[in-house]
Amino acid sequence: MIRHSILDKLPDALQEDVLETVKAMSLPQGKILFRAGEPCQGLPLVLRGTVKVQMTGAAGNSIVLYRMGKDDICTLSIGCLMTGYGYRAEALVEEASEAVMIPRGLFDRLMDQSAEFRLGVMESYGRRLDDLMLLVEEVAFRRMDERLDEWLQARTSPVLITHQELAVELGTAREVVSRLLKELERKGRVKLARGRIELTGL
Amino acid sequence: MIRHSILDKLPDALQEDVLETVKAMSLPQGKILFRAGEPCQGLPLVLRGTVKVQMTGAAGNSIVLYRMGKDDICTLSIGCLMTGYGYRAEALVEEASEAVMIPRGLFDRLMDQSAEFRLGVMESYGRRLDDLMLLVEEVAFRRMDERLDEWLQARTSPVLITHQELAVELGTAREVVSRLLKELERKGRVKLARGRIELTGL
DNA sequence: CCGCTTCAGTGATAAAGTCACACTGGACCG
DNA sequence: CGGTCCAGTGTGACTTTATCACTGAAGCGG
Numbered sequence: 001m002i003r004h005s006i007l008d009k010l011p012d013a014l015q016e017d018v019l020e021t022v023k024a025m026s027l028p029q030g031k032i033l034f035r036a037g038e039p040c041q042g043l044p045l046v047l048r049g050t051v052k053v054q055m056t057g058a059a060g061n062s063i064v065l066y067r068m069g070k071d072d073i074c075t076l077s078i079g080c081l082m083t084g085y086g087y088r089a090e091a092l093v094e095e096a097s098e099a100v101m102i103p104r105g106l107f108d109r110l111m112d113q114s115a116e117f118r119l120g121v122m123e124s125y126g127r128r129l130d131d132l133m134l135l136v137e138e139v140a141f142r143r144m145d146e147r148l149d150e151w152l153q154a155r156t157s158p159v160l161i162t163h164q165e166l167a168v169e170l171g172t173a174r175e176v177v178s179r180l181l182k183e184l185e186r187k188g189r190v191k192l193a194r195g196r197i198e199l200t201g202l
Numbered sequence: 203m204i205r206h207s208i209l210d211k212l213p214d215a216l217q218e219d220v221l222e223t224v225k226a227m228s229l230p231q232g233k234i235l236f237r238a239g240e241p242c243q244g245l246p247l248v249l250r251g252t253v254k255v256q257m258t259g260a261a262g263n264s265i266v267l268y269r270m271g272k273d274d275i276c277t278l279s280i281g282c283l284m285t286g287y288g289y290r291a292e293a294l295v296e297e298a299s300e301a302v303m304i305p306r307g308l309f310d311r312l313m314d315q316s317a318e319f320r321l322g323v324m325e326s327y328g329r330r331l332d333d334l335m336l337l338v339e340e341v342a343f344r345r346m347d348e349r350l351d352e353w354l355q356a357r358t359s360p361v362l363i364t365h366q367e368l369a370v371e372l373g374t375a376r377e378v379v380s381r382l383l384k385e386l387e388r389k390g391r392v393k394l395a396r397g398r399i400e401l402t403g404l
Numbered sequence: 405c406c407g408c409t410t411c412a413g414t415g416a417t418a419a420a421g422t423c424a425c426a427c428t429g430g431a432c433c434g
Numbered sequence: 435c436g437g438t439c440c441a442g443t444g445t446g447a448c449t450t451t452a453t454c455a456c457t458g459a460a461g462c463g464g
Contacts (some may be wrong), residue, residue, distance in 0.1 A: 128423095136338055175423090194442060
């Protein structure tokens with residue numbers, strides 16, 4: 001069953017067109033949707049689940065750039081599609097997902113014939129750009145302890161994550177996360193266990 | 203005279219449409235095209251000159267996100283146009299420029315009626331996204347001395363810039379730039395003067 | 405030439421990143 | 435069921451970067 005907010009708004013003729021062309025893909029957790037350097041096959045639409053997009057530096061350290069969820073569009077792919085250059089980041093399925101791949105030809109047709117589709121794509125682009133600008137500012141200027149705090153506040157206890165994974169979320173080194181967390185534990189703000197952070201209120 | 207690569211490709215009817223609607227703006231060096239928080243009036247097309255887009259953190263430190271030059275589109279504006287939220291960054295005219303502002307209605311019409319225009323917009327978006335992803339990686343993982351080196355290598359001696367401006371280019375503090383430059387001078391790689399860096403080979 | 409403003413240099417200290425290595429909880433295996 | 439292994443974690447030592455506070459120097463306008 002293919003349902004995606006951007007497809008729902010299409011006129012019936014185009015919707016049929018889409019349904020004939022694309023096939024839904026099941027993406028198990030851990031699956032890599034694309035890797036850095038790979039060419040782009042089409043525009044993925046996420047039907048359900050979440051996919052994280054991350055980038056790896058020369059020294060092997062990674063940072064999560066943003067996430068895609070239900071009804072999202074992998075806008076990043078459009079650029080690759082247009083220019084023919086490979087992806088610069090990689091996409092990892094976080095929660096088991098379903099997606100469809102819109103090939104180049106169909107994408108052009110949709111852009112041509114549906115103002116709603118165009119709007120959806122533009123909005124998605126705007127959001128990504130915004131996300132990335134915010135991220136640049138965070139990484140360039142904000143203190144790590146603040147960012148860690150914020151990250152923790154935004155979820156519910158207990159958080160099941162390793163220090164290494166958390167380091168990738170924040171774009172820092174594992175040791176830095178370990179030390180900051182230990183400090184928080186000394187202050188009584190969290191309780192640490194292997195792969196698990198319990199938020200013990202204030 | 204209004205000439206912009208993305209307009210040149212339009213069919214004659216639309217070109218006339220554009221010429222009737224927009225007026226070229228002269229942007230003197232130092233002029234601020236938009237500030238953070240301001241709402242977006244339309245899509246600026248840069249006809250000539252260069253405009254830098256930068257962002258300022260809470261503590262007052264800034265970083266240059268990217269530049270726009272001749273035939274560029276201020277893609278960032280589209281997102282603001284769509285969502286109605288204000289700009290997150292500010293745009294500063296670096297070299298005296300000329301630009302035209304495409305209002306919302308005309309933008310929609312162009313997107314609707316010209317595949318070339320759409321292609322131009324998509325390409326521009328792709329490039330910005332790419333720029334920003336690269337920047338995130340740089341800021342998050344690369345060493346400042348390397349980045350400074352690279353930045354210097356990419357231009358011709360003498361470079362006329364203050365340490366403060368250079369710090370904004372790299373997204374760091376003025377003192378850091380001063381120290382790194384002094385170090386380079388000790389190594390004989392540059393010669394420093396007020397507002398001026400001479401690259402002495404090697 | 406004087407006084408002001410902008411630019412640059414630098415010490416002290418704190419935060420963050422890197423490197424190296426020790427320890428440990430738990431899974432798996434014989 | 436104890437032993438082995440390994441991902442995950444803790445930590446010391448050191449380097450790099452950021453921040454704060456201040457000094458001095460260059461250039462400009464009068």
